[in-house]
Amino acid sequence: MRRAFTLIELLVVISVILALLAMGFAGFRGSLSSARAGNTQTVVNVVASAISGDGRRSLVVRQAPAIPASDPLVMPNWDLNRDGWLDGDPSMDPRVPKQPSVAEFTPLDRARAAQAKYRGLLFAASNLALPKGHQDSDGHVLDAWGRPLRISAASATYPFSGSWFGVWSIGPDGIDGIANADGGDDIRSWSTTP
Numbered sequence: 747m748r749r750a751f752t753l754i755e756l757l758v759v760i761s762v763i764l765a766l767l768a769m770g771f772a773g774f775r776g777s778l779s780s781a782r783a784g785n786t787q788t789v790v791n792v793v794a795s796a797i798s799g800d801g802r803r804s805l806v807v808r809q810a811p812a813i814p815a816s817d818p819l820v821m822p823n824w825d826l827n828r829d830g831w832l833d834g835d836p837s838m839d840p841r842v843p844k845q846p847s848v849a850e851f852t853p854l855d856r857a858r859a860a861q862a863k864y865r866g867l868l869f870a871a872s873n874l875a876l877p878k879g880h881q882d883s884d885g886h887v888l889d890a891w892g893r894p895l896r897i898s899a900a901s902a903t904y905p906f907s908g909s910w911f912g913v914w915s916i917g918p919d920g921i922d923g924i925a926n927a928d929g930g931d932d933i934r935s936w937s938t939t940p
């Protein structure tokens with residue numbers, strides 16, 4: 747006579763299936779996160795090379811009625827509003843930022859940008875070969891987690907790159923590893939060793 751499965755046997759089978767599914771899911775998550783990191787490294791490298799190729803560290807803004815005479819005529823390029831985030835297009839980016847620490851462009855910033863015909867990196871280098879989904883409608887270049895890239899011209903931060911600037915993604919944890927010791931999964935345009 748055929749013996750039916752006991753409840754215990756069924757439970758064992760079910761738990762083996764669940765364990766296999768969990769392993770598969772963990773593997774899937776692992777490969778998803780390494781694909782995101784890989785895409786983000788590509789984006790960071792493409793952006794760093796575009797900025798390097800452009801060569802302009804600053805933007806010269808002529809005087810205009812909207813710009814006070816006391817205001818500096820030379821503005822930092824790619825981070826016009828000096829918030830440490832790679833700019834989007836100032837003319838499209840006056841709205842509430844999607845990332846809390848990204849500053850809005852002030853009316854003065856927008857006046858300067860308009861006069862210099864400055865529209866941020868994405869529109870300045872319109873032939874950037876970015877993987878799909880790495881730009882937003884405000885002209886920001888995004889990492890794989892939907893955040894804009896950081897940029898700094900403080901060369902002490904990246905002593906081994908031989909470059910005057912550094913570009914980076916704050917990584918999957920959403921914490922800047924330059925400012926916070928526990929944010930160390932950042933994806934950078936420079937090496938941290940000689």
Ligand SMILES: [Ca+2]
Nearest residue numbers: 825829831833
């Ligand atoms: Ca900025």
Ligand SMILES: [Ca+2]
Nearest residue numbers: 916917921929
């Ligand atoms: Ca981080």
